[in-house]
Amino acid sequence: MKPIKTAVSLLLFTFTVSAKAIPLLNGLAVEQQFNKDLYIAAVYSETLTDETAILLNGNAPRRLEVRVIANSLPARRFRNQWMEAIAINNRSDTLSSQAESMLTFANLFKGRFLRGDRLAVEFAADTGITRIALNGITLGEINDADFYNTLLLAWIGPVPPSTGFRDGLLSAGEVDSGLLSTYEALEPSSERIAELQLKQISLEEALTTEAPVAEEILPKPTLEVAALPPPTLALVPNPATATPNPASAAASPATGNEDVEPAATPTVELSQAKPDTTEAPAADREEDMEEEETPLTADLILARQIYHSALLRHTFRSIRYPKRAQERGHEGSVRLNVVINARGEVQEIVAVQESRYSSLNREAIAAVERAGPYPAVPPQLGSDRFSFTLPITFDIPD
Template identity: 55%
Template sequence: MKSTNFVIALLLFATALTANAAPLLNGLALEQQFNKDRYIAAVYSERLSGDANALLDNNQPRSLQVRIIADRLSARRFRNQWMEGIAINNPGNVLTGQAENMVTFANMFKGRLMAGDQLRIDYAADTGTTSVSLNDIMLGMIEDREFFNTLLRAWIGPVPPSTDFRDDLMGSGQVNSGLLEKYEALQPGADRVAQITAMVDAQEAKEEAAAEPAPQKAEPKPAQVVAAPKPKPDLSADIPPPSLAAIGAPAIEKPASAPAKPAASAPVSQPKPLKPTTTRPATPMDEELDEEEEEAPLTADMILARQIYHSMLLRHTFKHINYPKRAQERGQEGSVRLNVTIDNKGNVKTVSTLQESRYSSLNREAVEAVERAGPYPATPAQLKIDEYNFTVPITFRLPD
């Protein structure tokens, strides 16, 4: 009897542990830019899966984590690149509904991220709350059940930073042991933790001071006309469908005997592992990392304007991409990611390669496509900027 009770107790204890277990490591992905390691991203989930829909299940706790490898990384650039991914991997109605939350999220990123920093974004399935912390110091919380998936789609949606990046995050628990060892070794020092703590405390004090009403003399106020709130723009017609088929060239035929299917119906295939290299002179981001100038306060309208504009720029670029004939004949496929800077009139100022495929013809065509696409549509007036920087992910894929 005692042994039976002991077994039951063990089973109950194991069940309790399982119920309160932290999400499991689903996959790790290395982000490289200009052939330099920038950070390692991780997706944790209660249930391991290689299916995007399963990882987007709101009924399970999940976590996104980023550990910084680079000596320093502009928090603003990191944030803006994530916002670009959000814009092209979420439907227009989601972007509109999450605009205010995106402002809250974006304003959490200040200054620089440093080597060893650990950014953590946790989703609580019971409350639907997303919490954001840096080096275990809380930056903020967003109480919206749909917000976490808005972030996650930027990583595992149809147009991720790269196909390798997405596939590695969807590894169902199968991760590279060397990358895992490097990931676990990335830890912030005590001085860095103290620095973040002081930064957060100063920001909270600033917000509290701003919230206190200033003493005013009681004076009669003139009657004011209250303007009706502006409706949020409908993005359904402005955001192009985020699919790899939309990024590839027009329908093409594979060489040899296999009959080609229409490119629009081609399934997304698993890419070959491609290690980014830099063969074309690129402009490093090191100078940009030193920028500390103040930017205009972000608003929901500004977030939406940037997202609409970014999608417009991508759609404009895709019209000018041609799949190199020689690459088609040789069955060459790959992904390229470019960093583009244009002035406020849409003229191309610089084009540099963040990540390349293994084939020079595809890399060259991606750069030339951007050059052919200029001038781009002018920047929206509400952004009030002299130049605009954006990334262009291009996937060359032959139909099956």
């Protein structure tokens, strides 16, 4: 039985603020990992649409919103996943030009999100400023007219968290009534709001009383990233579909599985998939313990994004499409978390989300194993291991 759809109409948003119409709810999508709902994402726009280009219109006020379903979600984990998606869906020149803005954005996320938390990212078309707020409390502002679209493309760009996630946000106001009810019911407690207000006051007081530090004591670190591969998988003019290099696929070692052949004809595009019940990867378990991390800089963020994109391209050349899955019309998506050591050797592969077909799930893992060893972790990152998300969708073209 198909879920009941509710058309989000103008009646829900008839009031105005400062003589400007509040953007309409264009769509909702749920982020799931390890068979658990983490949060509901929402996209608001002045015009209800199923077209990405219209939502990227910089002349209209728009808003992204996240409402947390999980009892606890590490802010660093949430931030890192968003930054990875930004790297995949934006061009290299965009990443370079907005490195400082991304640093500002990344540094806003501390501690943990709790169930009911509402994170809002609002773009003001008249000023070009993007405002980030948690439960109504402003965390920061970014004065860059293009930055909002950089964030939005991570959700609705050519390589979204999943095709279903993107489709939900591009539903032109037609959202599932049950999901809408859940979304509207999620709100922070008064105690949570008071806690955040106290933290914000303490932070502001610390910033106003902190003694200035001389530039010569803390020089701006620089990282040589020019030698790394191009930092994005988003190709121009049509980045939505990437096809493995047939020569590279043919050169991959044989698996002995008669159901597997090089994926030269069927398209294998990057995305995510259905939830999995496997234990969380080591990288996420470490984040849950909130261990200290290297202080972020704009150069470090850019270097990570460049390296992550290179790792995805490296894996992509090793992906094959199981022959029987093609013959039976089996399609699906898989999202893996991969951990490598400093030499690029694979240390861990965990399925964050799986497709409904075991042959596709096995092939995704096999592709990582064939791809190893990966390019070594750049010394600029200052780490002896690197964890990255690998989203793969097996899709047979029409």
